[in-house]
Amino acid sequence: MTKSNITQYDNTAANNTDVEDVPLGENLMYPSHVNNAFREMMADLADVNDGTVALTSPSATALDVTNNITVGGTVDGRDVATDGTKLDGIEASATADQTASEIKTAYESNSDTNEFSDAEQTKLAGIEAAADVTDTTNVTAAGAAMLTGATFTGSITATEATFSGNTSVKLPAGTDAQRPTGVNGMLRYNSDDDQFEGYADGAWGAIAGGGETSLLEYNYTATAGQTTFSGADDNAATLAYVAANLIVTLNGIVLENGTDYTAANGTSIVLTVAAALNDELNIIAFSSFTVSDTVPASTGGTFSGNVNVTGNLGVGTTSPAYQIDIQGSSTNALRIKTSSPLLRLEDSDDNAHHTFIGSSDDLYITSDAGNTGNGNMIFRNGGSTERLRIESDGGLKHLSKPAYFARAWVNFNGTGTVSVRASGNVSSITDYGTGYYGVNFSAAMTDANYAPVAMGKPTTSSYGQSFTTNTHQSHTQTTSQVRIVNSYQDDNSNGVTYRDSAYMFLAVFR
Amino acid sequence: MTQRIIYKTDEGLAVIIPSDEALATRTIQEIAAKDVPSGVAYKIVDVADIPSDRTFRNAWNIADSELSDGVGADRETYED
Numbered sequence: 001m002t003k004s005n006i007t008q009y010d011n012t013a014a015n016n017t018d019v020e021d022v023p024l025g026e027n028l029m030y031p032s033h034v035n036n037a038f039r040e041m042m043a044d045l046a047d048v049n050d051g052t053v054a055l056t057s058p059s060a061t062a063l064d065v066t067n068n069i070t071v072g073g074t075v076d077g078r079d080v081a082t083d084g085t086k087l088d089g090i091e092a093s094a095t096a097d098q099t100a101s102e103i104k105t106a107y108e109s110n111s112d113t114n115e116f117s118d119a120e121q122t123k124l125a126g127i128e129a130a131a132d133v134t135d136t137t138n139v140t141a142a143g144a145a146m147l148t149g150a151t152f153t154g155s156i157t158a159t160e161a162t163f164s165g166n167t168s169v170k171l172p173a174g175t176d177a178q179r180p181t182g183v184n185g186m187l188r189y190n191s192d193d194d195q196f197e198g199y200a201d202g203a204w205g206a207i208a209g210g211g212e213t214s215l216l217e218y219n220y221t222a223t224a225g226q227t228t229f230s231g232a233d234d235n236a237a238t239l240a241y242v243a244a245n246l247i248v249t250l251n252g253i254v255l256e257n258g259t260d261y262t263a264a265n266g267t268s269i270v271l272t273v274a275a276a277l278n279d280e281l282n283i284i285a286f287s288s289f290t291v292s293d294t295v296p297a298s299t300g301g302t303f304s305g306n307v308n309v310t311g312n313l314g315v316g317t318t319s320p321a322y323q324i325d326i327q328g329s330s331t332n333a334l335r336i337k338t339s340s341p342l343l344r345l346e347d348s349d350d351n352a353h354h355t356f357i358g359s360s361d362d363l364y365i366t367s368d369a370g371n372t373g374n375g376n377m378i379f380r381n382g383g384s385t386e387r388l389r390i391e392s393d394g395g396l397k398h399l400s401k402p403a404y405f406a407r408a409w410v411n412f413n414g415t416g417t418v419s420v421r422a423s424g425n426v427s428s429i430t431d432y433g434t435g436y437y438g439v440n441f442s443a444a445m446t447d448a449n450y451a452p453v454a455m456g457k458p459t460t461s462s463y464g465q466s467f468t469t470n471t472h473q474s475h476t477q478t479t480s481q482v483r484i485v486n487s488y489q490d491d492n493s494n495g496v497t498y499r500d501s502a503y504m505f506l507a508v509f510r
Numbered sequence: 511m512t513q514r515i516i517y518k519t520d521e522g523l524a525v526i527i528p529s530d531e532a533l534a535t536r537t538i539q540e541i542a543a544k545d546v547p548s549g550v551a552y553k554i555v556d557v558a559d560i561p562s563d564r565t566f567r568n569a570w571n572i573a574d575s576e577l578s579d580g581v582g583a584d585r586e587t588y589e590d
Binding site: 410412415416417418419420422423424426427428429430431432433434436438440442443444479480481500 | 522525532563567568
C-alpha cells in the first residue's frame, strides 16, 4: 500500500514499506532514492503544518500557544464559542447558588404566581376553620350586618328606602336638647313633647299631636224616626267626642248645636227632629290639639326665655287696667323672694333708682341707691301733699305741719359721783368743775347753729335764791360739744356762783 | 360706767363720764379719743378713784406724768 501521507503511516516500522510509492524495501534502496524518500516525508509534514492535512488524535502533555486559538468545530464535543457567550452572562461576583430567601423574593415579585405572600398567609390563618357568612356573631364582629335581623350602630345613608313590612318603623327619639342640627326633611320623635316632629323650612315643628288624631268622623245611616245616635257607626267606629268640638250634618246640612241637636254626654247625639229612613248623619269630632313648644293655658308651664307682654298683665282679673294688675282676696298677693335687693324702682326719666333690701330681719328702703343726686325720701298723702321728708343729710322734716326733733338729749346727775342716767346721741359728759359740764355728741351736729335747751333742778329752795341753767357764757358751742352751767344766786347779792345739780337736762334741736 | 377719763384744762381737772349708749358700741379708749381735746393727754381711771365729795371740786388736780394713757383727738366722730 502506498503511504501517501502520514495518516497512512503504520505504527509498526516493518509495515511501512514505502513513502509515496518509493520503495523502502530491504535492499531496494539506493542512496539516491533515500534522499527522495525523505523529501517526500518532509513534503507530507509540510501539508500537516499548513493544514492541508489535519492532524488527528494528537497527544501532548502541554501546549503553549502564543496567539489566539480558533477552531472551526467543537472541543471535546463542545462548542467553545457558544459556551463562552453563556458564561459571559453570569454576574461577576457570583459565587454560589441564590438563597431560598432570594429565590422567594424574586418569585413573589412576579405577578399572578398563584402563591400566597406572608401577609396573605397570616390573614388566612386568622380565619376560623368553619368560617362562613351565616354566622351572625362573626359577621357582626367583623363590622358587617346580616341581611336579616341586623342592628346598625352607626349612621346609614341610602338614596331611598322601602319598608315592605306591616308593623312599624321606629324613628330616633330624644329630648328638645338632643335635637340635631336641623336639616330640612329630618324626622324624629320628641320625648319632651311626646309627639313626632319634623324639620322643614329652617325650623322644627310638630307632625302629629302625641299619637292622637286631630279629628274623627262618624257616619250613621238613620232608621225611620231615629233621634239618638250613639255607639258603632256605619264603619264600626264608636262615637266619642268632646262637647262643643263637633260639626254635625244631616244629609249634608250643618246642624246647630242646642237647636238642631243636643250633644252633652260625649257618647251620643240627640236630634231635635227625628231623622227619616236612610238619612245620613255625619259627625266630625275634633280632638284637642297640641302645638310644639307652647305652654298650655289650662295646666300652665314655664317660659324659659323672656316674655314680653305688650298689653296689661292681669292676675286674678280678666280685665287688667294696669301693666300688672293683681286682684283677688288672698293675702300676700305679691311675693318677691330674691337675693338683695328685693325690689328696684327706677325712674325712666333719669338714672336714679331706689331699692328695697331685706337683710335678716331688717328692711332697708333706699332712695337714690345709685347716689346720683340728693336722694330725699318723701312721704305724701292726700294726693300729692308732702307730709314727711328725710333729707339727704339725714334731716327729718314734716313739711305740711313742721315738726323738728331733738338731735341729742341727756339726763345726768351732776353731784357726787357724776353719772349719766339716760341719753340720746350723747357719748359722754365732761365734768369741768362745780356746776359746769360739757355734753359731747356721739354724732356731730350738721353745724353749730343748733338750739340747746338746758335745765337743772335746784338743790335747795329758799326764799330769795335763784337757780338758772344756761350754756356756758364764754364757751362757743361746736358741732361736737355744748357746755352748760348751773348758776346760783342768793338773796344777799353775793354774786353768781356755779352749783352742782342732781338733775341736769339738755335737749338739742336743729 | 365703771371708768372715767381725766385730763387737764386751763380751768382745772376735767372728768369725762361716758354714757351707757356710747359704751354699748364703743370702747372707752375710742370715747376718749373722740371727746378729749386734740393733743391733750388723758388717763383712764376707775370711778372709785374719783372723789365723790365735790366740796373742793375746782381744786382737783393731777400730775402731768400721770396722764399716760393717750392723747385726745377731739374728733367729731369715732375713728373706725
